[in-house]
Amino acid sequence: MDSESNRYKPSIMMEQHKHSFTKSETKIYHYITSHIDQVLYYSLTELSESCDVAEATLLRFFRKLHFKGFQDFKFALAQEESAKRTPNEENSTYIEKVRDYMVQAIHDSYDLIDALALEVAVKTIAQAPDVVIFGIGSSGIAANDMENRLLRIGKHIQAVTDPHTQVMRASSMTKETVVIAISVTGSTKDIVDTIQIAKAQGATIIAITNYLKSPLTKLANQVLLTSAKESPLDSGSLITKVAQLYLIDLICTGVTLENYEQSEAMKHQISENTAKKLY
Known part of the structure; x- marks a missing residue:
């Protein structure tokens, strides 16, 4: 079972499960890792069309990573990406x-x-x-x-x-x-x-x-x-x-x-x- 600290890091979860991905899941993995900024703003349907896989396939992919669904995955991904930014990048010109x-x-x-x-x-x-x-x-x-x-x-x-x-x-x-x-x-x-x-x-x-x-x-x-x-x-x-x-x-x-x-x-x-x- 994956550790609780990794539970909220999609990048780590994807890497840990990469060896077990099907052909369709590998396609999803490559698209997400190459288009992280876009994926954060996608709907499930948009991601499905961009990856050229069925929505049901996407949902199985996220559940394999121990996320409840796409929204749960996106929330964790957004947290992970936000943590990479420095305070100055976040606050210097917020007005x-x-x-x-x-x-x-x-x-x-x-x-x-x-x-x-x-x-x-x-x-x-x-x-x-x-x-x-x-x-x-x-x-x-x-x-x-x-x-x-x-x-x-x-x-x-x-x-x-x-x-x-x-x-x-x-x-x-x-x-x-x-x-x-x-x-x-x-x-x-x-x-x-x-x-x-x-x-x-x-x-x-x-x-x-x-x-x-x-x-x-x-x-x-x-x-x-x-x-x-x-x-x-x-x-x-x-x-x-x-x-x-x-x-x-x-x-x-x-x-x-x-x-x-x-x-x-x-x-x-x-x-x-x-x-x-x-x-």
């Missing part, structure tokens, strides 16, 4: 780095926007009588923000961020329901499981994610991409949320313009009513 990352996230997300896909999603949401947003963790924060924005223009909408409540809500959906699923990786099991239920009920699925190829996008009718891929150690970062909120702002603005007069009337009414809450 500028955070600024640059945020600006870059918006620029990159702008470059990824498919105007036609955005227009289709906006019309789908604007015309739907029942719209539900699913998000968990940091993506749940984005879901709540989107709910707040659309409620202000009179849209009948609900954000659900608890996995168990999501299952119950998905079970009662119909063909008139539009689900907006927000997930950075598109691989969050709770979200994917719930979307499978919603899909079976006939709901239309719009995915907001950073990965074009993932378990979530396989289920989605429409996919809108943001660009702020995060390493496992940066999960939930504000930079990722900035990219999500930028796209959400575009969607909400588009929905407002679709029903401009009604939206403006509702915004004025809400402003008048909320003003009564102020001294």
